[in-house]
Amino acid sequence: MLGLIAACVSACTPGVDSTSTDVADAIYHGGTILTMNGTSPTYVDAVAVKNGVIVHAGDKDGAMAMRGSRTAVRDLAGKSLLPGFIDPHGHFVMSLNMISQVNVSSPPVGPVTNIPGLIAEIQAFKDRAGIADDDWIVGWGYDQEELAEGRHVTIEDLDPHFPNNKVILIHVSNHGAVLNSKALAEYGIDETTETPFGGVINRLPGTNAPAGLLMETAWLPVVSNMPVKSGNELLEVIEDAQQLYASEGYTQAQDSASRISEFSLYQRASAQGLLYIDIVALGIFTETEAWLAPGAYSFGQYDGHLKLQGIKWAQDGSPQGKTALMSAPYLTGGPDGEEDWYGKPIQPKSDLIAQVHAALKTGIQVFIHANGDAAIDHAIEAIEAAGVTAADDRRPIIIHSQFQRPEQIDQYARLGISPSYFTNHTYFWGDVHLANRGPAQTAFISPLKSITEAGIPFSNHADFNVTPLDPFFILWTAMARESRNGTIIGPEQRVDAYQALRGLTTGPAWQVFEENRKGMIKEGLLADFVVLSANPVETSVDDIRDIEVLETIKEGITIFPR
Numbered sequence: 001m002l003g004l005i006a007a008c009v010s011a012c013t014p015g016v017d018s019t020s021t022d023v024a025d026a027i028y029h030g031g032t033i034l035t036m037n038g039t040s041p042t043y044v045d046a047v048a049v050k051n052g053v054i055v056h057a058g059d060k061d062g063a064m065a066m067r068g069s070r071t072a073v074r075d076l077a078g079k080s081l082l083p084g085f086i087d088p089h090g091h092f093v094m095s096l097n098m099i100s101q102v103n104v105s106s107p108p109v110g111p112v113t114n115i116p117g118l119i120a121e122i123q124a125f126k127d128r129a130g131i132a133d134d135d136w137i138v139g140w141g142y143d144q145e146e147l148a149e150g151r152h153v154t155i156e157d158l159d160p161h162f163p164n165n166k167v168i169l170i171h172v173s174n175h176g177a178v179l180n181s182k183a184l185a186e187y188g189i190d191e192t193t194e195t196p197f198g199g200v201i202n203r204l205p206g207t208n209a210p211a212g213l214l215m216e217t218a219w220l221p222v223v224s225n226m227p228v229k230s231g232n233e234l235l236e237v238i239e240d241a242q243q244l245y246a247s248e249g250y251t252q253a254q255d256s257a258s259r260i261s262e263f264s265l266y267q268r269a270s271a272q273g274l275l276y277i278d279i280v281a282l283g284i285f286t287e288t289e290a291w292l293a294p295g296a297y298s299f300g301q302y303d304g305h306l307k308l309q310g311i312k313w314a315q316d317g318s319p320q321g322k323t324a325l326m327s328a329p330y331l332t333g334g335p336d337g338e339e340d341w342y343g344k345p346i347q348p349k350s351d352l353i354a355q356v357h358a359a360l361k362t363g364i365q366v367f368i369h370a371n372g373d374a375a376i377d378h379a380i381e382a383i384e385a386a387g388v389t390a391a392d393d394r395r396p397i398i399i400h401s402q403f404q405r406p407e408q409i410d411q412y413a414r415l416g417i418s419p420s421y422f423t424n425h426t427y428f429w430g431d432v433h434l435a436n437r438g439p440a441q442t443a444f445i446s447p448l449k450s451i452t453e454a455g456i457p458f459s460n461h462a463d464f465n466v467t468p469l470d471p472f473f474i475l476w477t478a479m480a481r482e483s484r485n486g487t488i489i490g491p492e493q494r495v496d497a498y499q500a501l502r503g504l505t506t507g508p509a510w511q512v513f514e515e516n517r518k519g520m521i522k523e524g525l526l527a528d529f530v531v532l533s534a535n536p537v538e539t540s541v542d543d544i545r546d547i548e549v550l551e552t553i554k555e556g557i558t559i560f561p562r
């Protein structure tokens with residue numbers, strides 16, 4: 001890194017008149033510049049940037065002709081320059097909240113492998129953070145599938161150790177949590193509480209008493225009333241949160257499912273000039289009426305680094321939480337041992353159809369979370385019922401599209417639907433899906449090969465903080481599709497590094513109508529770059545995870561390292 005900067009000092013010699021409109025602010029050369037422009041790898045020798053925009057992407061002579069006395073000439077010294085990564089689907093707000101929560105994830109993300117270990121992590125966090133009795137303790141990344149006991153944590157595990165704190169362990173899907181008795185009482189959940197439509201409340205065996213696990217619509221009222229830091233406290237950590245993205249090479253983050261209160265916080269941050277990566281927010285569907293109120297919000301345009309792009313619905317839960325809605329039953333039953341279990345819709349299909357229609361009618365882009373094939377059917381039906389066809393270029397996005405059936409890809413093509421896939425599932429839950437759903441259905445999760453062959457733009461996300469932001473881990477799972485146990489999940493769906501990179505660059509740019517601004521190194525587009533230690537296209541699948549982000553550049557300005 002220092003070498004790159006030092007190279008500029010000696011090379012920044014006067015060229016053309018610095019007042020000329022043709023003078024670049026910066027010129028990059030001397031490395032591998034992968035443009036992502038086209039269906040196969042294309043390179044240029046040099047890039048020139050002015051006022052945050054790429055003004056030349058081509059030969060070195062053409063770039064050097066734009067050199068002036070103040071032009072920073074950057075020798076990449078053999079490193080690779082790519083477009084900045086674009087987060088296709090994730091939850092920026094989590095990066096703000098996680099700072100005050102305990103990591104109860106399992107390896108490789110966190111340390112927890114069994115219930116005593118989980119209790120010890122919470123206890124250590126309580127001591128470290130000086131959390132008093134009566135206060136809240138919130139954990140993130142809890143995954144019952146990775147516990148040696150092979151079951152959910154219950155109040156019987158938590159209460160003896162934390163009788164005086166309100167404990168919430170958020171499930172790794174972010175679609176539920178385990179609460180201890182004190183936290184359940186805080187929300188008035190007891191043996192008289194009925195399980196709501198689309199929800200899950202596990203009960204202690206042989207009783208109606210809640211065991212601790214709440215999912216989907218049973219969890220929504222809790223998550224809406226979680227203990228949160230004040231807006232001012234969150235503004236203090238928004239720099240750290242953005243740095244987390246920048247350090248992984250992202251120049252754009254997504255906050256999928258923003259509440260109005262959260263969007264207001266981003267507006268404050270933007271007004272105070274605190275944002276330096278782009279944040280694309282999708283309004284949460286539970287507040288659709290407020291988002292769509294006439295004159296309340298404008299969609300699809302940036303105000304500084306903040307853009308409200310559309311509305312996001314969730315039509316089912318997660319397959320690892322067994323709340324994804326399937327057309328065939330789970331082979332291993334439901335989350336509370338139910339037999340003949342298909343998962344659940346979050347809301348009746350008719351509600352989804354009505355709301356999606358209302359949004360599309362007002363010209364607003366729709367994003368629908370659907371994991372199970374039956375939930376994907378609901379989403380397709382809602383989009384089709386609104387009269388959308390591919391020719392309309394409305395770009396409805398079905399987030400995850402995880403357990404898609406092959407013929408649903410044809411329906412996507414017909415209606416112009418684009419999927420945001422999640423190949424990290426092949427590693428984190430591939431083995432779980434094999435047990436729950438069987439080999440045929442599991443082999444087709446996140447089918448990057450099939451969607452590429454169908455010519456449909458796609459993206460591939462981490463769903464941060466469900467899995468880590470690490471873009472090279474995403475590339476690896478798209479290329480290797482190897483589970484924790486070493487099973488290859490659908491080898492025919494593996495893609496090469498270039499196709500995998502499209503899921504983090506051109507695909508997500510297109511999905512939010514920014515293909516003329518981002519995702520490629522091309523004249524006229526923003527100078528959003530990442531400098532990598534190696535070119536992913538020339539790196540073997542075994543080494544892809546070792547690539548490092550050396551520098552991240554947003555509109556010509558280095559934002560990592562800062």
Ligand SMILES: [Zn+2]
Pocket residue numbers: 089090091256463
């Ligand atoms: Zn998500």
